[in-house]
Amino acid sequence: MRRSQLISGTPGAPGIAVGPAWRYRAATPAPAPAAGAGRGDGKPGKKPSAKDAVAAIQAAVAAAGAQLESLASSLKAAGRADEAGIFEAQALMASDPGLLDAALALARGGEAAEAAVRAATETAASTIAALPDGLLASRAADVRDVGARIVRILAGEDVAPPERPSIAIADDLPPSVAAAIPPGLLLGIAQESGTTTSHVVILARALGIPAVVGATGLVEAATDAMTLAIDGESGTVAVDPDLPQLANLAGRAKHLESRRQAAAALRVRPAATSDGHRIVLLANIGGPDEAPRALQAGAEGIGLLRTEFLYMKRQSAPSEDDQVEPYRRVLAAFGPDRPVVIRLADIGGDKALPYLDLPVEANPAMGVRAIRLGATHSDLLAAQFRAIWRAAGLAGVVPRVMAPMVATLADVELLRELRDEARAAVAASGEPLPEQMITGVMIEIPSAAIMAAQIARRVDFFSIGTNDLTQYTLAADRSNPALAHLQDALHPAVLRLVAGVVEGAAGAGIPVAVCGELAGDPAGALVLAGLGVTELSADAGCLDDIRAALAGVTKSQLDDLGRRALAAAGATAVRAMAGDLLRPGRGSGRA
């Protein structure tokens, strides 16, 4: 019997998988014969002419581009936007004018089509691989993937998927190959190259399968293996594991799976602590296409519908009519019982648009953006308000709207005026529309947090944006990586502002939600709930973990955590306190 062997790599995507190995080999037969075959075989009658090679390359490049575009659009339709982005970029690479020119020049010089494509892509890939920026350099894998695809098309080859559920092993598994394997046949991915930011890792996470990258020596050790066991949390690959190893892994896999199932099973019930304190869990979405995913994840509504998608990537401002249908779709998907909070467009500032004639600002994060455009570009916000009134009328729901970047009470009054004027305009047209609009503000500027008690009397709800609130409170530009250590929203300075907002809101009897990234982090969710926040809104993918974290604690534990967090010296200390509460909650089955 073969001896088992353990290979260490880097954890890519979590989970455990055991199964046969499926070895992926790139469709690159040694470059030399292809180049030689075209030139010196002395059979001019069978030798493809340069003209044929040029035509073949043009056709293959077009086919590769079309394949990649269709892959991107089907992933997009399935709600897998991150992966779709990978293949959109690859489609552009396939139709890259520089790449095509280089390959065609080689073909005209007598190179065979495949060799010409391989040489041209390798030149482009190695330029990118040599870049000092690691993230950019890792895109060389995409260039090679595109080149291999064009070569496969030229050679009439296709990668045959595994015949039974398997673990893919490779030097570097191309994302296009991984994505093309039918669901269920790919149990996990282990490869020699790659880092945690590799596209194949993003894919594995999206597919919910484990991945180990950077596993040196893997291919040689595993090619003839009967069984592989990969552990995406420790980053190890066991080649032909022995029985005790298998038993150990099976136990852990069972534990992970039951934890996952337990979290998913909680979706049918509203989120609550173990002693029944309710927290409303909502999802953040960026457009109507993301609504189904939020519903599947058990979101009780939408805490943040970003509307920038209507304003970006266009040469003129969206009209009122352009906006009605997208809003109506989301409102109708959630119906009258599940709230949808529409955030007015956060544009301007660092998100300048061609049709917004605004001067360049030295400090756009603190510039003229969002509600601040109300003074100079009130037509933009007025059109958005009218569209929301009309969409709500069509969907038969009471709309909820909030304004970003509110700093003062004057901003609140402007918001109310715009809202009421828009209603009057729609009412005059005779279209159906609801009686009222539930109107809130985002608390993301320290002045608004400090003035929360006064502002609360003029609005219906608060939603705290912890990302901006952190950036403004700690005076740390969130786009500056050198200040990343100051970007932790668990800093007690931010938490004290949150506590003040909760207190101010309580005085006026209005609810407080959090829709920043902190709400999507289980540690952050516990701290926020401990400070009295009653609604958390996060990416749909985070909701299971938050629900499980809340179910593992009691209300008094949360209150105690909130009190201690406010008195802590820094974010690290707060994170440790929340971590202590998360761990025992997870392992409640243990003694």
Add this chain to the structure above:
Amino acid sequence: MMTARVKVSNPSGLHARPAATLVKAAAAFHSQITIENLTSGSAPANAKSLLAVLGCGISCGHRIRIVVDGEDEVAALASLKSLARGGFGERVDQ
């Protein structure tokens, strides 16, 4: 011919997605458009080629120069400048 200098503030620089946004925008104009990385001193690259743009190695905080030359250069430069200010279509807030 017109030129503009811009600072790239996307947290991960001009990685695949924002670079693709730039390339698609550039491809919509007839003008010849090149881009160079002033911080690293790269050679001018065709802004309509994703590989060429990626090859400039533009990281967060790098300064770039955009050069446009052609009949629609005014519109092209205005469009690319505002795209750059808007983070090349990349959402940088929450």
